[in-house]
Amino acid sequence: MTAIKYKAYSLNNYLSIPQVEKLSARAKRNIEVVSHVFPFKVNNYVIDELIDWDNYENDPIFHLTFPQEGMLLPHHYNKMAGALEQSPDKIFHKETSNKIRVQLNPHPAGQQEHNIPEIDGQKLMGLQHKYRETVLFFPSSGQTCHSYCTFCFRWPQFVGMEELKFAMKETELLIKYLEKHQEVTDILFTGGDPMIMNFKVFQKYIEPFLEDDNKTNIQTIRIGTKSLSFWPYKFLTDDGADDFLRLFERITSKGINLALMAHFSHPRELDTQAVQEAIKRIKRTGAQIRTQSPLLKHINDKPEIWAEMWRKQVNLNCIPYYMFVVRDTGAQHHFAVTLADSWEIWRKAYQNVSGICRTVRGPSMSCTPGKVQVLGVSEINGEKVFVLRFLQGRNPDWVARPFFAKYDEDAIWMDTLEPAFGDSFFFEEEAEMVYGENYYDPQVSSFE
Ligand code: SF4
Structure with missing residues (x-):
């Protein structure tokens, strides 16, 4: 090529x-x-x-x-x-x-403190430890992207509002933290887009996990990236393209799962020869590609689009993973789809694909207490309700327990939902105690 x-x-x-x-x-x-x-x-x-x-x-x-x-x-x-x-x-x-x-809710009050771990009394600003098994790492050299998405909830990171930027220069502290926290099995490199980094820099972050004396318990390395859709040449003809693939191979040969969490918002992004060839090359290294995107008005708010996207992804050997609800920040008013419509779009798309595509989960809101999935709209004792559940929870015990919110056809985010039965949701007291009143605010840490 x-x-x-x-x-x-x-x-x-x-x-x-x-x-x-x-x-x-x-x-x-x-x-x-x-x-x-x-x-x-x-x-x-x-x-x-x-x-x-x-x-x-x-x-x-x-x-x-x-x-x-x-x-x-x-x-x-x-x-x-x-x-x-x-x-x-x-x-x-x-x-x-x-x-x-x-005025555009660049970074909801207090949330910066919620997920940032400490080690030896020092805050690790480039890390977030939100769920027990997973740590998010924001390498300082990966805080930009090959192109910017108009809807991006990370927009404050790109417009020079420096105090809002999560980043960490050193991997040493990261490794030290992971050695101490053996419960962490997954590390997610995120950004921006970590695949914006050149090979030498990227390698520095990965190499400690491949050393024989590695004492962390990391079993999966995930890389959140939109490079396949915005710049597939990263894996084809760019300087370092082959080095990246060799490094991916070393990771998987070491017995560590490597998953590219690839962001695709529209089936068009899967059509070019470049993206198809890049996917093939990555797959040959033993890495998985899991796909995800928010549901966005003007871009992909039709069930046919999602069904086509999931089918194409599966045909290219990728694993459909998440449909997200667009976040409560920036231009949300322009891109938001109501929870009720999101579920309709989800349902129709899901009904139209075979079981092999149904690895996908959604529509899901990443809010402070966890990832909340809209399971559907139902009626209980004559009352119309949203049925919800945690796909991920700050407290692992919250996960997979269905709960109910009053149906609200205009609701676009968790914070405006009210409990359908009783005065509060089952997790609310605990979440308020730990995170304060604003615990539904979206996280800068994104999709994860
Ligand atoms: S959504 Fe991802 S790829 Fe798009 S601008 Fe934001 S961080 Fe970059």
């Missing part, structure tokens, strides 16, 4: 993308205004191989990567547009965008 060189575009240079000539003046203005608040980055693969430019207004990948007017509420849009018109002063623009950003 011919090598293709990565080229990124953002607000500063997107006008030089030849296809951008097709955009209306209004679409360009939306990009200018909205990308002053939310991060914007796209690359030549997404532009040349994924977007249908003749139909960009309805194109899911255009919507996934190019800022859209509706991502800002009208008063925020007008404020930002007004600031840009009023003055060329970049500091003034930044002040205006920061004022808007803090």
